[in-house]
Amino acid sequence: MRRSLAAVATLLLAVALAGCGNDSEAAEEDSGTLRIGYQRFGGLSLIKARGDAPGVTWSLFESGPALTEALKAGAIDLGQTGEAPPIFAAAAKTDFVIAGVGAPSPRSEAVLVKESKGFRTFADLKGKTVALNKGSNVHWLLVKLLEANKMTLQDINVKYLKPAEGRPAFDNDQVDAWIIWDPYFALAEQPGVKVLADATGLANNREYILVGKNAAGQKTDQIKSFLQTYEKTTAWGIEHPDERAAVLAPELKIDEPTTKRALARAAQPVDKLDGIGDEIQAIADGFADLKLIPGKVDVKSLVDTRFAEAAP
Structure with a gap:
């Protein structure tokens, strides 16, 4: 038990350090390469672990709020978070659009x-x-x-x-x-x-794909192509749960049984953007009513369907 807890503590510390400092790739000047921010357990981590998107750079974050800070700073082009970070990011005047979403989890x-x-x-x-x-x-x-x-x-x-x-x-x-x-x-x-x-019956707990506004305009086709890979890789993982856990466990630095247990409830297919604007706007309004963000924010208008179109 002591060895197990020590291993967990080491993992959490490593993730925290990665989230605070990101990696050297995030600090590089944007050279046209698609720069991806990911968390160890989101759908993007499976793409990274499988090597399904060669030519992109990856930056690791401990949580969604840390990732949206990097998005605001222009250090990454695209990243994945839960349902609340986009709202707090919008309240902080971060320029981004919502380009994709996962099914409820x-x-x-x-x-x-x-x-x-x-x-x-x-x-x-x-x-x-x-x-x-x-x-x-x-x-x-x-x-x-x-x-x-x-x-x-x-x-x-x-x-x-x-x-x-x-x-x-x-x-x-x-x-x-x-x-x-x-x-x-x-x-x-x-x-x-x-x-x-x-969260059953209370919150959908979806995965959101956020894209910086500059990248959305300048790297549209790259982002479309990457999001097609995201959908395909996610579908592969759902169809092959054992192989998915075997691939992800080393990436996550977690034992395979724990990885399997978590994935069984967390991993969901990519969902359609239809209706997502109303859903996330209701969440934003809830945070505003409780004064957890400075005031009302219009997140519904940030849903961007152009990336659902086929890449050339």
Whole structure:
């Protein structure tokens, strides 16, 4: 168990460092090469692990908010996040469009608690400390859980922690609950850890593909071609779950059984953009109503369907 926890801590530290500093590729001047930002567990990581997109450069990020910061700085052209980071990025005046989306994956984010604490429902967390990554997909899950349980943000003590900070805080009982997504979710499923709730019936938890506005105009055909690869590789992974886990486990630096368990609930096919504007706008309005972003933002207008057209 000690060796396992040490390995997890090493992984989380490595991801945190990658997310903070990215890699040297992201710092290079844009030379026309498509620059991709990815997280270890999103659909893009399978493309990287399989080598399905030669000629692109890759930059690793710990979370969606870190990735959108790089998008705002012009360090990457394209990246994948959950449903909340695009909203926080739009509120921060980041220039981007939404070029693709995955099917719902509500079971791949959850509220984790220690069984020894005796919590039976989310409502039992009233007055307790709940950790999560600010501006990530789990932020919207928190909003919906509070709403479903007739609670407000004032009913809990929210502690904003990145994944690399959240795991040790959770393990050492510095927080009462941790809201987290896969693969961190799967890694934390140790004996004595209980899933209090997931996003089923509350949040779709989709994967969003974001493209910087400059890249959208200057590298349109490259992006179209890459997104076709994204759809094909994603479909291959769903059809070949065992092979997918075998390919991704070394990339993720996670053992294969844990990788399989997480992928079984997280990996979803590419979805159509139809109706996505209304869905993400409703989320943005929810964040604005709670004053979690400075004011109303128009994210519906950021949905860009041109990349669904066939590349020449």
